[in-house]
Amino acid sequence: SQTIHQWPATLVQPVGSPLSLECTVEGTSNPNLYWYRQAAGRGLQLLFYSVGIGQISSEVPQNLSASRPQDRQFILSSKKLLLSDSGFYLCAWSEASAVYEQYFGPGTRLTVT
Amino acid sequence: AQSVSQHNHHVILSEAASLELGCNYSYGGTVNLFWYVQYPGQHLQLLLKYFSGDPLVKGIKGFEAEFIKSKFSFNLRKPSVQWSDTAEYFCALSTLVNFNKFYFGSGTKLNVKP
Numbered sequence: 001s002q003t004i005h006q007w008p009a010t011l012v013q014p015v016g017s018p019l020s021l022e023c024t025v026e027g028t029s030n031p032n033l034y035w036y037r038q039a040a041g042r043g044l045q046l047l048f049y050s051v052g053i054g055q056i057s058s059e060v061p062q063n064l065s066a067s068r069p070q071d072r073q074f075i076l077s078s079k080k081l082l083l084s085d086s087g088f089y090l091c092a093w094s095e096a097s098a099v100y101e102q103y104f105g106p107g108t109r110l111t112v113t
Numbered sequence: 114a115q116s117v118s119q120h121n122h123h124v125i126l127s128e129a130a131s132l133e134l135g136c137n138y139s140y141g142g143t144v145n146l147f148w149y150v151q152y153p154g155q156h157l158q159l160l161l162k163y164f165s166g167d168p169l170v171k172g173i174k175g176f177e178a179e180f181i182k183s184k185f186s187f188n189l190r191k192p193s194v195q196w197s198d199t200a201e202y203f204c205a206l207s208t209l210v211n212f213n214k215f216y217f218g219s220g221t222k223l224n225v226k227p
Contacts, residue, residue: 032213034215036217041122041219041220042219043117043119043203043217043218043219043220044157044203044205044215044217045217046214046215046216046217049213049214051213057213059214090157092157094213100145100162100164101147101159101162102215104149104156104157104158105156106156107156
């Protein structure tokens with residue numbers, strides 16, 4: 001069966017520091033991968049999605065970037081964090097052939113101080 | 114642009130009460146519709162989905178939703194809620210044109226009092 005991992009689970013970082021959040025999927029090949037940010041009362045905002053290695057689509061201009069160095073690995077990064085980057089970050093995957101459902105990871109709670 | 118609206122941000126019910134959570138969307142073409150649930154401390158998980166066919170879809174744990182195309186709505190219902198239904202519920206849509214993108218509503222927090 002497929003599983004999705006995210007780490008770390010929680011992170012407290014100072015403003016101006018770099019960020020790297022990692023997401024990996026097991027049990028499937030060539031998945032579509034997604035990064036979302038969940039803000040209280042605002043639902044889930046799609047940040048990036050990827051349909052293959054090195055292929056990244058950005059949904060909103062922001063201080064973050066994403067990379068997909070391996071088929072089942074998706075990384076969310078920032079060179080310099082802002083206070084507004086605080087939030088709950090969710091990684092998700094779906095089958096590439098037919099996106100009938102997205103499967104979500106446990107999330108990372110990021111607090112920028 | 115596509116969007117999903119959930120107007121009930123916080124709902125409080127007693128056990129055995131009936132539930133209906135509203136979801137409206139804006140998009141003129143064919144949509145796929147979803148309800149996701151996030152129980153406290155757990156992953157976001159799929160409750161039910163609609164792609165085509167019978168507009169009344171049944172999901173897990175006794176939930177159902179009805180797609181009314183003329184009203185651009187996909188409301189979630191349950192005849193009798195339980196304390197264990199306390200969670201946050203999200204409506205989402207994707208389109209045939211761009212099925213990779215899911216658009217989520219802002220969520221509804223449901224609190225069921227025992």
